Amino acid sequence: MARPRSFDTDDALEKAMHVFWAHGYEGASLPDLLEGMGLTRGSLYKAFTDKKTLFLKVLERYEGQAVKAGVAMLTDPSVPNGAERVMAMFQGSYQRVIDGDSRGCLLCTAAAGPSTYDDEIAHAVSAGLGALRDGIYEALGASPRHATLSPAERAALADMLIAQYVGLRTMARARIDHDTLKNIVRSVGVMLA
Template sequence: MARPREFDTDDAIRNAMGVFWEKGYQDASLPDLLEGMGLTRGSLYKAFKDKKTLFLLVLEHYEDAAVGAAQARLSDPEIPDGRERILGLFEASAAVALEGDHRGCLLCTAAAGFEMSDPEIAAAVQQGLEGIRAGLETALRASPVHHALDDAARRALANVILTHYIGLRVLARSHLPLGAVETSVQGVARLLEAQAA
């Protein structure tokens, strides 16, 4: 008879997420994961098969939590102007970095990494980023100056804003004193104003 697992799978995935978030997929070694998750090698392989499978589960968990939170912010009916929702997302992301959390966004970091050469990982990352883009499109539909855009124009603008978002979250990991994090909100505000003109 098989022995029951002596750990909570969701806790293990959250702990693995912390390791991948800090080190990235490529640099997160098996010893790093075992230590961070508090598991033995046998337990990790029995529960999760391999590092890639574990990372895909981590991305799924991150998408449910972080992308879900971003979508909720971008569709918040308590903030009627969609531009304010978008700026709120950038303000929150910049504030986290300026307060010393330099982990950035797990999806954005993965999107800039070598792991994107793996089709399954690339598809998972794309799905998460498309979720954020969909949220941006929702916010633009609620913007008094952007709601009249046709679908193609709205999607194009959402793509440009998503590019800014990815750049902000990746730069947050760099610790570079470029001032980009500090000025990101104003830059997106100017972009939205220019598109409205």
């Protein structure tokens, strides 16, 4: 008879998420994961099979937390002007850097790393960023200036804004100077004005 797990899977995934967020997929070594999660090698492999499977579960968790919160903000009807919602997302990302969080976005980090060579990770990243992009599209539909755009024009603007978001979050992780990051946020404001 198999022994029951002596750890909380949700807690282990939360801890793994922070290890991957800090080190990236490639940079998170097995010792980093074991120490960060408080697991033995056998427990990690028994529960999660391998590093890639663990990372996919972490991305799913991140999407359920960070992406879901971002989409909720972008689609929040209590802020009537959708352009203000989009600006709030960019300003919030910039403020996190000012407050000392230079981890960027886990999805953006994965987009620049393992999704370039792994189809399953690329699919997970695409789904998460696609949900944010769809939230931006919906927000633009609630913007007096942008609601009159054709669906194709609004889609193109949403695509450009998600690209700006990925750039901002990736540059934040690369520790680009704050003035440059602030200018990215300003440029979004110009596009939305």
